[in-house]
Amino acid sequence: MPELPEVEITARRLSEALTGATIESTLAPGINALKTFDPPLHALDGRQIEGVRRIGKHAVIDVSGGLHVLVHLMSAGRLQLYDKRASLRDRTSRLLLRVDGGSGERELRLREFGTKQAAWVVGARPLQAALRDQRVITGIGRSWVDEILWTAKLSPFKRANDLDADEASALRAAILERLGGAIDHYEEVVTLPIPDKLPLPLEVHRHAGDPCPRCGTTIEAVHYESYVLCYCPHDQTDGRVLKDRRLSRLLK
Numbered sequence: 001m002p003e004l005p006e007v008e009i010t011a012r013r014l015s016e017a018l019t020g021a022t023i024e025s026t027l028a029p030g031i032n033a034l035k036t037f038d039p040p041l042h043a044l045d046g047r048q049i050e051g052v053r054r055i056g057k058h059a060v061i062d063v064s065g066g067l068h069v070l071v072h073l074m075s076a077g078r079l080q081l082y083d084k085r086a087s088l089r090d091r092t093s094r095l096l097l098r099v100d101g102g103s104g105e106r107e108l109r110l111r112e113f114g115t116k117q118a119a120w121v122v123g124a125r126p127l128q129a130a131l132r133d134q135r136v137i138t139g140i141g142r143s144w145v146d147e148i149l150w151t152a153k154l155s156p157f158k159r160a161n162d163l164d165a166d167e168a169s170a171l172r173a174a175i176l177e178r179l180g181g182a183i184d185h186y187e188e189v190v191t192l193p194i195p196d197k198l199p200l201p202l203e204v205h206r207h208a209g210d211p212c213p214r215c216g217t218t219i220e221a222v223h224y225e226s227y228v229l230c231y232c233p234h235d236q237t238d239g240r241v242l243k244d245r246r247l248s249r250l251l252k
């Protein structure tokens with residue numbers, strides 16, 4: 001979190017609310033968030049927001065004069081629009097853009113939860129250079145990978161190179177179905193202000209121990225250091241339950 005569908009709905013809602021607004025001032029309390037910035041942050045002051053969109057997992061704020069603010073939310077970042085200005089005591093604030101309109105105190109805020117600062121902002125021109133590190137498929141993170149593989153009935157342990165033509169097309173269809181479905185779901189339920197926790201329509205991820213919604217088999221999990229992989233043994237691994245690495249470590 002946040003992954004492609006979550007960044008997409010965030011960009012859409014912010015674009016609806018902010019297109020045409022003028023940036024009055026900028027502030028970066030979490031200065032570590034600013035990776036590189038040339039021109040400087042204050043070059044945004046007085047400029048108009050032309051739109052907000054998503055490229056891969058990045059949110060991009062297009063600003064008049066050919067400037068773009070590229071935001072990567074990493075694992076715990078949120079880009080939210082508020083009617084009130086942030087309290088200076090809010091330690092989650094990384095970047096504050098004060099914009100006109102609304103109550104007159106509107107503020108677009110990049111916030112980050114947790115202790116590790118990871119979200120970042122780049123003033124990019126041209127944009128492509130900053131996006132060069134994007135992989136073939138961007139924006140699909142751990143939660144949606146579990147859902148997509150379950151939808152395609154593919155083992156999470158299968159190598160991509162070993163997929164036959166049918167499996168590859170099932171995977172492609174599942175990506176479109178699950179990411180598209182998530183965005184459709186968010187279109188219905190998400191309004192401003194965007195909540196800290198979006199209502200992810202997950203069926204398998206975070207559902208270890210629950211019955212599979214398709215066949216009723218208990219959803220199994222493999223625990224890694226920083227994440228949990230969930231799958232249905234009946235649908236995805238020919239009935240095999242794969243070793244839970246957390247347990248095998250404890251038993252060593």
Ligand SMILES: [Zn+2]
Nearest residue numbers: 212215232235
């Ligand atoms: Zn199943």
